[in-house]
Amino acid sequence: MKIGKRIIGTLALPLLTLLAVWLISGARGVALFETQLNLLTFIRAAANVMLVTFALAINLNSGRFDFSVGSVALLSSVISSKLALALGWGPLAMLLVSICAGALLGLISGAVYVTVKLPPIIVSLAVALFFEGLAFTITGGHGVSFANKASLLGFSTIPNFLIIIVLTLLFMIIIFDHTRFGYEYKALLSGQKVAVNTGIREIPNALLCYTIAGALMGAQGFISATTNGTIQMSLNFGSISPMFMAFLPMFIGGFIGRFSNDKLGYFLGAVCSALISLLYVRLNVSSSVQQITSALLLVGFLIYLNNEGKLKALFVRKERGV
């Protein structure tokens, strides 16, 4: 592929989104990035969505659907915040613990999967229930509140989120594109049987996938916890909702991945949905309208994605003048 085409393919969607969002807000006479805060909102959303997208994509790409990501975020943030409050930790320590806890929980859910050898979607349902229940039990249902721990709330700053984004992106690219694990991951992804027969050990690979996904969700849990200073408990699958925000960016990421790097793609996908969130904020859109637009966007993009061929053919014919 020509480098030009690569660049266009990579940046087209984010730029389009930016343009659209900018025009709409402009039409309503609202500046998108009026204050520092708007930027913060945007970056935070980007980081947040990016983490979930990565976490979901890692396993979904290899056909492992995971309902439990949300519950991992919930439980790991509960664990880390409880410790942080008990031992008076700062945000950094809490973040690290949250990541480790997440990694551990991810490993656990992966371990369950490789032991019972049931379809991941089933396992993830059970795991989600279990983690929700555990989080609820740990906090006695109260959830966690550190609204007056300025130190922890103070984490929510533009540079911090930028750092998280950059580090995560680097980490993901290195791990998945430049290490042995990454190479074997790719092999298992598109040629499971062959790869296994050739002697690639799938179980450790899967475990590591779940661990990484868990770690990412740990970070995400930390972000949403420190953003508003409380952790709400949820039962009966209340925790799966964060998962839903990952789909649009995931598909966008997949699309961009064809032109450059899919990790970059997921990040840019997250940027797109963050821009959209920011638009919702700036126009103070009601949540119903929000839900509807988001759903339509998702379907719309999917339709484009799955009918690209036909569309192209259509245009070609047009050019032919047929």
Added chain:
Amino acid sequence: MENEKIIRKEQTRERLLRLAPVMGLILLFAVFMAIAVIRDINIPYSFKNIINQSVIVVVGATGAVFIYTLGSFDISLGASLCVSALLGAMAYNRSGSLLVMLLTCVGVAVLISLISSVLASVFNLPVFVTTIAMLSLLNALALVLIGANGTGDVIQVPAAAVRGINNVWVKLAVMLIYLGFCVFMFNYTKLGRHEKFQGGNPVCAKLTGLNGKRLAIAAFAIAGIGVGLGAFLTITYAPTLSRNTASSVGMDIIISIVFGGMPVSGGARSRIWSAAIGAVSMTLLNQIMLTLSLDSGIGQMVKALIFILVVFISMSNNKGNILPR
């Protein structure tokens, strides 16, 4: 000859494992009875209660089995049930006729199912993701309807109107009729057979003249009927509807189907009864939890453990050296 014997042994083993969900059900029932006796519980009332609580999921989930048989997945069924019920209630309040209410419920639910399935098959989208989008659309729609109806945060059917049909016999009747219909469609008609084959191997199905898209639409339509009946039963059971109506049903359906031993990959091993078995088992399990008055968190953890255990047992283990996906 020896091989024959071994094959037979394999098959009997398979059948035994296939029975695991039923055994799970029986076991849960035994445990329930034991506890019921220990804690002197009003057993006749409990039975009525268990029917009341499982019937909606049984109906909704049994229809959904057709979707699962194709190896696809619908997460928006709960929301669909909610919207259908809301519109059904509104229809009753306009018309004052239970029949109109029933027809509206079913009609709306089928319509919603058709929208997602047609959308998915016309533009060949991944069904699951389509239903995710559908989920948020329907949630929003529910709120809009309640707003439009302008009776506070609820839409109500006068309790008196449905009291007459809010009894176990009506429910059992609706459930059995629909179950019968599904079992018939699933096991004794061309459609059911095609659904299973399509789920088992779409490529081969195509090369055998099956039309995958039409099958998907049919499956969703049948599921829609179930959801519609579920909506109807929901109104008769609790004539006050809100945006939260049936909020748990969506996941309950998924859990029940799997708990009942349905392979998520669908195909030839699909069982139409799994939904009913699973739903009743889950209800029993909840009853047990409640009677033991376990704390919500612990209760949910135990539920998770039992769930995974039963499914682990019921899934016949034809697993190779590769991990399932």
Added chain:
Amino acid sequence: MKTVKKFLAVLLAAVTVFSLSACGSDPNQTTGTAPAASASSEAEKSGPDDSKNVKIGVLVSDVTSAEALAFRAYYEEYIQKQYNVTFMYSDELADAAAEASAIDNFIANNCKAIISFASADRPAQIEQCEANGVYYAVATGTLTDEQYEKFKSYKYYVGAIGPDLMTEYMAGYNMAKSFLDQGYKYFGMFGGATPYYTEMHIYRAAGMLVAMCEAGKGTYLGASDFGGMIGAIYGAGCQLAPAVIGDVELVGYVGGYDFDDAWFGKLAAVANDPKVEVLLAVGSGQTAFAGFKREGQKLGDIDCYTKDSVALMESGTLNYLAGKFSASIGPIFMATLSAVQGHPIRNAEGNAFAIGQGYWVADNAETAKEYFAVDSSKTEPAYTRAMLDTLYGASYQDFENFVKAYSFDEIKNLAK
């Protein structure tokens, strides 16, 4: 071989469940506790009969809110230890169907009475209990007038104690007013479940807005008084928006519980608006605003007294708190128990009672601390057994006076 393994697993499952049935709380544990002995001597005159255990079902629509947990603690960690009763709690009840199921469950488990914190469909609950001869009481809520007219004479309807909608309205009004009186003019508001058409929150919001109208000598959505405001809010599809109200201004508004990036963004935007001096919340304001609040900004909330909320008041993050006190559900319990044991409390016309009960209001840390100390006590809560026993089979008048005297100081006097 593998099959065998698997059936062993089933056995294991069985064992798990049975072992649980073992560790589940045994209803007879609480029989013959110390107070029971003491009370039994003169049971008929004062104090209930502790000889046999009474099972009471509790309907809760929300199991995670601080308020719900505080209530539960009072029942399970104080009342259940003091009296020979067993509380059976429902799971989270999302909708009317769930409520009906929960009641069925309680009936199946031979509960003699049901105390309800769930309001998706109160009439249905009452009918269901009446039909099955189970006593039913409304805690922390009330019936609408027509509902009351319909059910007041029901044999098994005990009555209702809690803030009526007017109380909710006043709670919002007073909160806003207290800040307005301090001369603040620029407000940000969190509307909670207002966009979901939830009355309680709509009335609280209306109260705040009316207070602003009076202070600012302006109107909001063209309304400026109680009736008008309620109508106006429904008229606007319960979607509120910022507006100038005379010389007062509602600078920012957020409603709903989306918990997504946009939602947090909106809340942050309101809190960080340099103009906004005071943040008001119809509920869960600590979740909504505390994280984004700027230095010197004020925050008022209607919720309940918890370790966290008190800590927030001490740190100056929270400046005004109208909260239900956990013991406020003591009287309804006693009324229920009394009814179960054959001494129902009925008013002059022999009907079920409906008594309003308001909030404890704290606008400074000291008060809040004092309230919390009492409220969270498991030994000397606001309403102790001694106080509640006086209500056993009490006359309607005594009962009403007792309940009506709900403010902190009044209760202190009652205790003496």
Added chain:
Amino acid sequence: MIQTVEIRNMSKRFGPTIALADVSITALGGEVLGLIGENGSGKSTVTSIYAGMQHADSGEMFFMGKPWSPTSMTDALRRGVGMIVQENGTVPGITVAENIFLGETQEFTRGLFVDRKKMTAQAQKALDDIGAGHISASVPAGMLDFQDRKLVEIAKVMAKAPSVLVVDETTTALSQKGRDIIYEIMARMKAEGKTVIFISHDLDEIMEQCDRLTVLRDGKIIRTFSAEEYDPDAIRTSMIGREIQGSYYRSDYEKDAGTETVLKADDLCLSDQLVHLSMELHAGEILGIGGLSHCGMHTLGKVLFGAEHAESGSFTVHGKTIRNEAEAMKEGLGYVAKDRDSESLCTEASIRDNISVAGLDKFAVKDVLILPGREKKYVGEQVAALQIKCSSADQYVSALSGGNKQKVAFGKWTGRGSDILILDCPTRGVDIGVKQAMYRLMYRMRQEGKSILLISEELAELIGMSDRLLVMKDGSISKEFLRSPELSEADVIRCMI
């Protein structure tokens, strides 16, 4: 000469089926040992165990005299035993280079990182070494055609310069060029005093290539032939354990095929697979279509069944145009695909389901209601007619041998009385016994006036069975042969390449 490979008393079973029973094999340096046997005779199993793909239940293995227990194929390859497998052994999603060094990435890691450049360079070299330099090591394997992907696998193995090479059923799917590459490699290894174990169905090929020939049947060793003992009939007999009654293919040479055209294709075009292709199929005719695996003949089969759509041109069956599979079936067409497990059958379903699904319209009441009795009868007839070996019709197809699977695939169409069968490689990976049965069936159908389009990569069977033989090259028909005893494989091959 040293014994490189030694296998002693190896046994292995897959659930019900005994794959190997007490098998012992030895192979020497500098020889090519042939393994031949019906499907499920165990030849692939024994070699794949030796090459580390799976483990035996019992028995010992030795390599160069030392005990041998590879943990995986990569492990075996690293230690000198390489295998080229029958089915596709490449991963589509990753580059050729990554495929060649699959599972050995560590060889190229510096610290944590993988050195892609180095990997690609070495991979390219490996390709060049086996004379497959036309393949670029940096493209995704998914973009290569089947033949090139096979070559990649070969390069992967040869890059490790193994001293034992196992070639399992590889050549059948390859063009002459591919075959030549493999023969060349085998010759070279032989010259270097290394060992080749060569597995093939093609008797002529295997006799031509091998110094010794071991025959397996039902997981047991039947006999080992030395080069001078080679005798096709003796080998066949020991393969299927009985004399083959009558001739293998049809023996007649009358020109009595019908003249009525039942299927007519006119100027079909579809990318590079079909280029202005026209042909006719007559009633009571077996029309053979031959060519290299990627000449477009398989696509032709799909198109004529309505499963793929030509970009231009048209075709009619009984004068009607066909838009999809369902219409094709209405017109009495039946299609047995090349890839049995993924296209012809639903292996996780029972024999009953598989056979009845195509014929529901034949026995379902009002084309809707399925009565178990009727279905049992319908399926039973096919199982009997085709002599499908099974414990019951409810047995899962996955538990059947290749041959019986293929019989089930046939049963789908014979059951509903299809009078035009499109058979794509119907005897691929099918043992001689079943093969013979199939040939008989085809011939019987022909005699009944039915028409058969026989698409095959096995020239012998094309020549042996067809009334007419069309040879395809690059998507169009390069030559038509009429049935005659004189027709030789050489003539046909000439028009293929």
